[in-house]
Amino acid sequence: MARLVKHEAQSPFIVKEGQAKFPIAVCACGLSKKKPFCDGSHRKTRDEEAGETYIYDDSERVKVQKEY
Secondary structure, eight states: OOOOOOOOOOOOEEEEEEBBBBEEEEOSSSSOOTBBBBGGGGGTTTTTTTTTTTOOOOEEEEEOOOOO
């Protein structure tokens, strides 16, 4: 079963030194292939329109049309 999960952050959460053995970046966009760690995939989201929902796959991004 497929699920649509809403992620609103467009950058990773950074765990700074003192909280871990070394600084790490945790994925917040949901697109990383190396979850829970960031792999830079959030860069694909930089030109998203605020308040819109998108579906991503390996080759494209599709804006979800809202029904009223």
